[in-house]
Amino acid sequence: MHVKNFISGHYVDAVSGKYFDNINPATGQKIGNIVRSGPEDVEEAVKAAQIAFRDWSQMKPENRFKILHKISVLIMERDEDLALAETQDTGKPLSLSSNIEIPRAASNFRFFATAALQFASESHSMPGSINYTLRQAIGIVGCISPWNLPLYLFSWKIAPALAAGNCVIAKPSELSPSTAALLGEICKEAGLPDGVLNILQGYGSEVGDAIVRHSSIKAISFTGGTNTGKTISQIAGPMFKKISLELGGKNPCVVFDDCDYQKTLREVSRLSFSNQGQICLCGSRILVQAGIYDRFKNDLIQKAETIKIGDPMEDGTQFGSLISEDHLNKVMNFIDLAKKEGGICLTGGERKQMDGRCKNGYFLKPTIFEGLGPECRTNMEEIFGPVITLQKFETEAEAIHLANASDYGLAATLWTQDLSRAHRLASEINTGIVWINCWLNRDLRTPFGGVNQSGVGREGGWEAMRFFTEAKNVCIQFD
Ligand code: NAD
Numbered sequence: 325m326h327v328k329n330f331i332s333g334h335y336v337d338a339v340s341g342k343y344f345d346n347i348n349p350a351t352g353q354k355i356g357n358i359v360r361s362g363p364e365d366v367e368e369a370v371k372a373a374q375i376a377f378r379d380w381s382q383m384k385p386e387n388r389f390k391i392l393h394k395i396s397v398l399i400m401e402r403d404e405d406l407a408l409a410e411t412q413d414t415g416k417p418l419s420l421s422s423n424i425e426i427p428r429a430a431s432n433f434r435f436f437a438t439a440a441l442q443f444a445s446e447s448h449s450m451p452g453s454i455n456y457t458l459r460q461a462i463g464i465v466g467c468i469s470p471w472n473l474p475l476y477l478f479s480w481k482i483a484p485a486l487a488a489g490n491c492v493i494a495k496p497s498e499l500s501p502s503t504a505a506l507l508g509e510i511c512k513e514a515g516l517p518d519g520v521l522n523i524l525q526g527y528g529s530e531v532g533d534a535i536v537r538h539s540s541i542k543a544i545s546f547t548g549g550t551n552t553g554k555t556i557s558q559i560a561g562p563m564f565k566k567i568s569l570e571l572g573g574k575n576p577c578v579v580f581d582d583c584d585y586q587k588t589l590r591e592v593s594r595l596s597f598s599n600q601g602q603i604c605l606c607g608s609r610i611l612v613q614a615g616i617y618d619r620f621k622n623d624l625i626q627k628a629e630t631i632k633i634g635d636p637m638e639d640g641t642q643f644g645s646l647i648s649e650d651h652l653n654k655v656m657n658f659i660d661l662a663k664k665e666g667g668i669c670l671t672g673g674e675r676k677q678m679d680g681r682c683k684n685g686y687f688l689k690p691t692i693f694e695g696l697g698p699e700c701r702t703n704m705e706e707i708f709g710p711v712i713t714l715q716k717f718e719t720e721a722e723a724i725h726l727a728n729a730s731d732y733g734l735a736a737t738l739w740t741q742d743l744s745r746a747h748r749l750a751s752e753i754n755t756g757i758v759w760i761n762c763w764l765n766r767d768l769r770t771p772f773g774g775v776n777q778s779g780v781g782r783e784g785g786w787e788a789m790r791f792f793t794e795a796k797n798v799c800i801q802f803d
Pocket residue numbers: 468469470471472473477495496497498526527528529531532533536547548549550552553555556570571572573603604706708734773774778779
């Protein structure tokens with residue numbers, strides 16, 4: 325597949341004519357080319373968006389709803405193509421792409437299609453006068469997303485931006501370009517006017533940077549690494565752009581003695597190793613109360629060792645490859661670091677050598693460490709792979725202390741049957757999201773995002789619609 329830019333409703337090469345390889349990480353083989361865009365391509369996309377903005381922002385919500393809803397329907401009609409493209413780009417099991425990610429991308433469009441119909445503004449009356457607040461589309465906005473849940477996260481930004489009446493310049497990760505490219509065709513078929521959504525492909529430091537710097541792009545919604553988020557805010561901040569940053573995590577998972585043991589065991593294995601540990605919401609610091617620590621540790625090791633690592637295309641595969649050779653090396657370096665810091669590797673800790681088609685793929689075994697304190701780098705830095713640590717605690721106070729011993733603050737999970745304790749901890753733990761006796765249980769209306777190094781702002785529901793609009797207050801005096 326030759327992945328091109330989608331500008332003004334047409335697929336085009338980058339102005340520079342350059343491109344680079346798209347690699348399937350499960351096989352290590354090249355599967356296509358990706359255009360290598362830069363500032364000139366951003367300029368073209370901005371021109372297209374400027375032409376489209378007036379009509380799109382003034383379109384009746386009912387009509388905007390119909391187009392966005394149609395996009396959602398067409399995503400599901402093409403779910404097999406999309407799931408295949410996702411899996412070939414990322415090495416994740418096809419079942420994950422088919423059953424979770426592509427349906428969720430469709431839900432994102434369906435959900436925000438209805439938001440276009442229902443979004444409303446406030447009014448505030450005073451004696452003799454009334455204020456009403458217009459919530460107007462910002463104009464042209466930039467949406468930049470990562471590789472781990474490609475179309476899922478891409479659509480999570482684009483759908484509310486469009487629903488609110490903006491024109492969008494969007495950039496998927498250079499490691500997962502294909503489903504974003506296919507989305508262009510789908511939008512065209514759904515009747516999205518040319519120029520309303522422009523999709524640019526290429527490297528973050530080139531085309532991503534040019535999107536962030538462009539003075540006509542008034543807001544940046546970014547999901548990705550904390551360091552990239554810092555770079556973006558250093559550029560966009562002084563330009564007074566609106567910024568939403570969804571960044572990394574080092575999420576605590578707190579398991580109490582009184583948890584529903586079998587359910588907790590199953591879910592902790594899932595929250596540790598789903599998508600090869602490459603979900604920002606995965607737990608990576610597993611804190612277990614002393615009374616069940618040894619039993620839980622042994623059972624979790626056994627669970628990790630029975631996860632079926634395999635060719636992502638095969639039925640029954642639960643665990644595929646990491647996203648790239650570079651990322652595999654980065655995660656392997658963290659495993660070395662954990663050993664140097666005195667960690668005991670309980671299972672995994674090495675590459676998984678595959679046979680056949682996947683023999684050159686970037687596979688790593690699910691890995692568990694213990695014996696590392698909260699202050700070490702292994703427990704402070706985001707690894708973003710299938711590597712977790714176990715820490716033992718005695719008291720609730722100690723659990724809170726360990727859970728909060730992080731510069732990140734994205735998501736926490738609590739596993740206990742004591743309702744009062746669950747509520748106490750939920751308010752004490754410094755994260756944007758707390759799940760109690762569940763993980764990744766999502767209602768798209770709820771605020772989504774983190775604190776501290778995990779980001780600024782919230783996505784989801786009205787939070788996203790507010791982010792993608794400017795509030796203008798109008799005050800009328802009538803006496
Ligand atoms: P990344 O920061 O390397 O890249 C993310 C996106 O930003 C890509 O499209 C990339 O091309 C682009 N980019 C890179 N440098 C840029 C620059 N200077 N200017 C503009 N754009 C630039 O992140 P990644 O490796 O793709 O994704 C993994 C990270 O994303 C992890 O840290 C993970 O925790 C985080 N993440 C966070 C959430 C969340 O909701 N908080 C969700 C998923 C992933």
